[in-house]
Amino acid sequence: MAEYIAPIGRLIEEFRRLPGVGKKTAVRYAFAMLNLSQEEAAGFADAVIGAKRDVFTCPECCGLSSAAEKCDICANESRDPSVICVVESAKDVMVMEKVRGYKGKYHVLGGVLSPIDNVTVDDLNIAELIRRVESGEVREVIVATNPTPSGDATAAYLARILEPYGTEVSRLAYGIPVGGDIEYADEVTLMRAMEGRKYFNV
Amino acid sequence: MAEYIAPIGRLIEEFRRLPGVGKKTAVRYAFAMLNLSQEEAAGFADAVIGAKRDVFTCPECCGLSSAAEKCDICANESRDPSVICVVESAKDVMVMEKVRGYKGKYHVLGGVLSPIDNVTVDDLNIAELIRRVESGEVREVIVATNPTPSGDATAAYLARILEPYGTEVSRLAYGIPVGGDIEYADEVTLMRAMEGRKYFNV
Numbered sequence: 169m170a171e172y173i174a175p176i177g178r179l180i181e182e183f184r185r186l187p188g189v190g191k192k193t194a195v196r197y198a199f200a201m202l203n204l205s206q207e208e209a210a211g212f213a214d215a216v217i218g219a220k221r222d223v224f225t226c227p228e229c230c231g232l233s234s235a236a237e238k239c240d241i242c243a244n245e246s247r248d249p250s251v252i253c254v255v256e257s258a259k260d261v262m263v264m265e266k267v268r269g270y271k272g273k274y275h276v277l278g279g280v281l282s283p284i285d286n287v288t289v290d291d292l293n294i295a296e297l298i299r300r301v302e303s304g305e306v307r308e309v310i311v312a313t314n315p316t317p318s319g320d321a322t323a324a325y326l327a328r329i330l331e332p333y334g335t336e337v338s339r340l341a342y343g344i345p346v347g348g349d350i351e352y353a354d355e356v357t358l359m360r361a362m363e364g365r366k367y368f369n370v
Numbered sequence: 371m372a373e374y375i376a377p378i379g380r381l382i383e384e385f386r387r388l389p390g391v392g393k394k395t396a397v398r399y400a401f402a403m404l405n406l407s408q409e410e411a412a413g414f415a416d417a418v419i420g421a422k423r424d425v426f427t428c429p430e431c432c433g434l435s436s437a438a439e440k441c442d443i444c445a446n447e448s449r450d451p452s453v454i455c456v457v458e459s460a461k462d463v464m465v466m467e468k469v470r471g472y473k474g475k476y477h478v479l480g481g482v483l484s485p486i487d488n489v490t491v492d493d494l495n496i497a498e499l500i501r502r503v504e505s506g507e508v509r510e511v512i513v514a515t516n517p518t519p520s521g522d523a524t525a526a527y528l529a530r531i532l533e534p535y536g537t538e539v540s541r542l543a544y545g546i547p548v549g550g551d552i553e554y555a556d557e558v559t560l561m562r563a564m565e566g567r568k569y570f571n572v
Contacts, residue, residue: 171464173436175417175424182417185406186399197388199461201421202434204387209422213415215377215384219403220411222377232404234375259401262373 176202228300230293231276232258241265241274248272250307252300254326256280256314264312272310275300280318281325294326301333308336315342315360378404430502432495433478434460443467443476450474452509454502456528458482458516466514474512477502482520483527489520496528503535510538517544517562 172180176198183194201209223232226239233239241247241261251272255261261274277292300306311326313319327337343361344353353361374382378400385396403411425434428441435441443449443463453474457463463476479494502508513528515521529539545563546555555563 171467173425173434173442175421175436176434179417179421182414185402185410185414187402188398193390195461195464196390198421199459200387200389201418202425202460204422206422208387209418212384212387213418215381216403216411216415216418219377219381219400220406220408223375223404232375232378234377240375257401258404259397262397265373 229261229274229276230278230296231261231274246271249305251310252297252306252308253310253312254297255312256319260312272308275309277313277322280313280316280322282318289325292322294329297326298329298333301330301335306333306335308338311337311339315356431463431476431478432480432498433463433476448473451507453512454499454508454510455512455514456499457514458521462514474510477511479515479524482515482518482524484520491527494524496531499528500531500535503532503537508535508537510540513539513541517558 171177172195179198179201180191180194183189183197184191186194189197201212204212222234224234224236225231226233226237226242228238228242231239231241237243248271252275253264253270253272254275254277255264256277256279258276261276264270264274275293275297277294277297279287279292281287281289281292297309301309309326309330311323313322323337323339327339330337341364342357343364344350344357350358373379374397381400381403382393382396385391385399386393388396391399403414406414424436426436426438427433428435428439428444430440430444433441433443439445450473454477455466455472455474456477456479457466458479458481460478463478466472466476477495477499479496479499481489481494483489483491483494499511503511511528511532513525515524525541529541532539543566544559545566546552546559552560
């Protein structure tokens with residue numbers, strides 16, 4: 169006899185697709201679904217399908233758009249087109265948008281260069297970025313890839329290939345997080361914090 | 371401007387229904403869904419709806435059944451009908467089924483008595499349990515509620531109301547988990563382990 173009756177077993181398997189979800193968590197989620205009303209479950213299912221159906225890729229920044237045209241940020245005339253923040257994934261755009269002060273635009277790479285994972289320049293939206301920079305109106309490209317070896321390598325690569333266009337390329341500062349404690353910072357973060365130290369202008 | 375485009379925001383809200391899922395996890399799940407193919411997303415949605423549509427309550431044990439009749443365990447002639455293991459939720463049936471040696475049947479209470487949460491005898495499947503015991507073929511009821519105050523209270527209540535029927539009522543043993551270390555056991559578990567100590571027959 170199977171451990172779970174078929175419809176539940178199937179739902180458990182589906183939940184296991186989610187990142188970081190193992191067997192026990194999937195079982196917990198599946199049984200939580202059973203406690204929803206028929207309408208609520210239908211709403212959940214519809215949201216899953218809707219997210220696939222109604223989400224498009226922005227032709228400009230390669231991020232997510234709610235229509236088959238420019239996303240809200242790219243279409244927003246009040247955003248500064250001379251600054252582009254390059255991020256790894258579409259999710260990171262939303263993360264960066266929490267920084268209320270940033271009024272530039274974005275470019276989603278769709279990953280980072282990683283020879284080990286067979287991710288090369290052609291797998292990323294780098295040609296699209298060059299096309300935007302070539303237009304001439306981009307003054308600065310801020311590379312906001314994660315502080316991982318691949319993220320660092322990708323930032324260095326972008327700095328090199330964008331150099332001929334006379335665009336400034338910068339990288340986010342890495343160091344001790346605000347509110348963090350030096351005691352708990354790892355060595356690499358501490359090293360980065362030392363390298364990026366700021367001098368007081370006395 | 372909303373933090374996320376509408377279809378994604380909606381999916382994030384749906385994922386937040388799941389137990390233990392906060393904003394960050396829901397965002398992670400929603401973006402994982404976007405990486406599925408259209409067919410995979412449809413399969414996921416269908417599994418959610420299917421679990422609601424194709425799962426029924428067993429009229430005998432109040433557990434889950436894949437048809438609008440007795441569940442596989444209740445319908446299984448080789449299972450001993452004279453022993454009933456009482457569990458809190460349908461999920462616990464699957465947990466107990468891992469104990470390969472158990473060949474009795476089950477009864478799902480659908481919760482535990484908890485005055486604080488307004489859960490009274492009428493909210494649980496206790497009348498159904500009494501009906502099964504009344505039939506006379508039940509020799510023993512093993513109460514496998516969790517070792518919480520409510521679980522204990524429910525077990526004590528069941529022992530009292532089943533007493534007139536001459537059915538033995540027992541409770542799972544609680545103590546140090548196998549492979550566990552006494553050093554890390556909490557006081558209540560240690561107390562239970564002391565209370566439930568076994569004498570060597572020398």
